Amino acid sequence: MALHIYNSLSRQKEEFIPLHEKIASVYVCGPTVYGHAHLGHAKSYVSFDVAVKWLRHLGYSVTYIQNITDVGHLTDDADEGEDKIARQARLEKTDPMEIAQYYTRSYYDDMDRLGVDRPNIAPTATGHIPEQIALIEKLIEKGHAYEVNGNVYFSVSSFPDYGKLSGRTDQEAQHSGVRVESRSEKHHPADFALWKKADAGHIMKWNSPWSTGFPGWHTECSAMAMKYLGETIDIHGGGMENKFPHHECEIAQSEAATDKPYVRYWMHNNMVTVNGTKMGKSLKNSVNLKDLFTTVPPIVIRFFILQSHYRSSLDFSETAIRASRTGLEKLQETWHALLAATPGSEKLDTAAFEKRFADAMNDDFNTPIAISVLFDLAKAVNTALNSGQGLSEASLNSCRKIFAAYGCDILGILDAADTGKSGDKTAGKEVLGNVVSILLDLRKQARENRDFALSDLIRDRLADSGVTVKDTRDGTEWSISQNT
RNA sequence: GGCGAAGUGGCCGAGUGGCUAGGCAGAGGUCUGCAAAACCUUCUACAGCGGUUCGAAUCCGCUCUUCGCCUCCA
Numbered sequence: 001m002a003l004h005i006y007n008s009l010s011r012q013k014e015e016f017i018p019l020h021e022k023i024a025s026v027y028v029c030g031p032t033v034y035g036h037a038h039l040g041h042a043k044s045y046v047s048f049d050v051a052v053k054w055l056r057h058l059g060y061s062v063t064y065i066q067n068i069t070d071v072g073h074l075t076d077d078a079d080e081g082e083d084k085i086a087r088q089a090r091l092e093k094t095d096p097m098e099i100a101q102y103y104t105r106s107y108y109d110d111m112d113r114l115g116v117d118r119p120n121i122a123p124t125a126t127g128h129i130p131e132q133i134a135l136i137e138k139l140i141e142k143g144h145a146y147e148v149n150g151n152v153y154f155s156v157s158s159f160p161d162y163g164k165l166s167g168r169t170d171q172e173a174q175h176s177g178v179r180v181e182s183r184s185e186k187h188h189p190a191d192f193a194l195w196k197k198a199d200a201g202h203i204m205k206w207n208s209p210w211s212t213g214f215p216g217w218h219t220e221c222s223a224m225a226m227k228y229l230g231e232t233i234d235i236h237g238g239g240m241e242n243k244f245p246h247h248e249c250e251i252a253q254s255e256a257a258t259d260k261p262y263v264r265y266w267m268h269n270n271m272v273t274v275n276g277t278k279m280g281k282s283l284k285n286s287v288n289l290k291d292l293f294t295t296v297p298p299i300v301i302r303f304f305i306l307q308s309h310y311r312s313s314l315d316f317s318e319t320a321i322r323a324s325r326t327g328l329e330k331l332q333e334t335w336h337a338l339l340a341a342t343p344g345s346e347k348l349d350t351a352a353f354e355k356r357f358a359d360a361m362n363d364d365f366n367t368p369i370a371i372s373v374l375f376d377l378a379k380a381v382n383t384a385l386n387s388g389q390g391l392s393e394a395s396l397n398s399c400r401k402i403f404a405a406y407g408c409d410i411l412g413i414l415d416a417a418d419t420g421k422s423g424d425k426t427a428g429k430e431v432l433g434n435v436v437s438i439l440l441d442l443r444k445q446a447r448e449n450r451d452f453a454l455s456d457l458i459r460d461r462l463a464d465s466g467v468t469v470k471d472t473r474d475g476t477e478w479s480i481s482q483n484t
Numbered sequence: 485g486g487c488g489a490a491g492u493g494g495c496c497g498a499g500u501g502g503c504u505a506g507g508c509a510g511a512g513g514u515c516u517g518c519a520a521a522a523c524c525u526u527c528u529a530c531a532g533c534g535g536u537u538c539g540a541a542u543c544c545g546c547u548c549u550u551c552g553c554c555u556c557c558a
Contacts, residue, residue, distance in 0.1 A: 242557080286557095
């Protein structure tokens, strides 16, 4: 089965055929850096991380662009209100640049811990003002934009396709919820700002042909996507809430400027909810990742996210996280057992598992199904290892390969450091291993003497220290507990 | 009001016509000095009402409910 992607524009799954063979250009709307990342960011960027990893696995050369919005994103409706970064700078009594850089670092810290690969290019809006001005000039030239009092607006009525992504084609419907005063200088209420003149005292501002000001929020993505990926890009991703107006406006200004299709496949991921309600900063129910990481390992969060489809909403709760954690530990147990196993005689045909996994991923990145395939394989592995026969060397190797490639590399839900092939045992770890060995030898002697009080004491004290001891058919195993 | 998504067993969460999703939790069993883990067996489903069909969770209609977007938001 070839890769199929659900295209928000056509509202159906389509076979993925990139503009240029074996090359995939991907642009995903990045964060506005005025606060720490929350669980919603995690869902979005983990989802696209897996998509990109799968594309690369399929042999595509992927250029993945994810912007950093550090100017132009206003607190109120698209054309009024204060800049988010500037507002936060005022609240924290510092410079907007410091706010942007501080929260950008914070964002990458969190994504690193979640195992999200960095994009190839992470352009900032402030770093691409000339490109945005050039785009606006072109739109004015072609009659798609007009200037009033140093502000430039896109003329929605000049672009008949406006509304094709969000389904909002009825002009009346578009504005029914927009609270713009009737005295607005815009020609039509639905017109959106491309360039805004800065008020006195505004810190982030640049010179332009129209005024000293700053670009509108929608302009940056079009300008940067087209600069690095060309006028038509293969995949554009983002959160569903950005479909309108943000992506609708991107299409309008890009296609009006180039007369070419802007995006071949639109991908939108769904929201994280808390108790069934959307998570949002303004609702004061957002789950900050740094806080969450203090009690839940990042890899569990990643697993939790991938257990649902990216187009489904995901409801966050303590019990749901706990269930994920237990489930993931089960998978990791098998992974560890697989690495520690010695060759035996039983054969396990892994081809079917590989095919099922690939089919699931090719079906619009269906990670829940892909994970269930790993669980099924884990069950087969456990059964074989438990039987006493063990797995043949060839089977063992193909199982390890699947877990390493799919569990570690693509889904990122199994710790690659556990493969043992890295051989990066630190001195401290070796010492610990030796000490634990001594204690386990003592415990073994105690058990042989049927001194179970002593053997249990050793096990309990080790458990208190974060070392879990298990007696298996093949002897005693130990591991460092999770979350230490 | 307009646009869109969705209602699955105790919980999470897949599944677009017939064949066990998966995970967590529960029950029984195997193994074990006891734990833990693992394995085996097993119990709870498709919001409601109609319709299409040999057959529907899956298609159609209606009703009810929830959520998102239409203001900033991954």
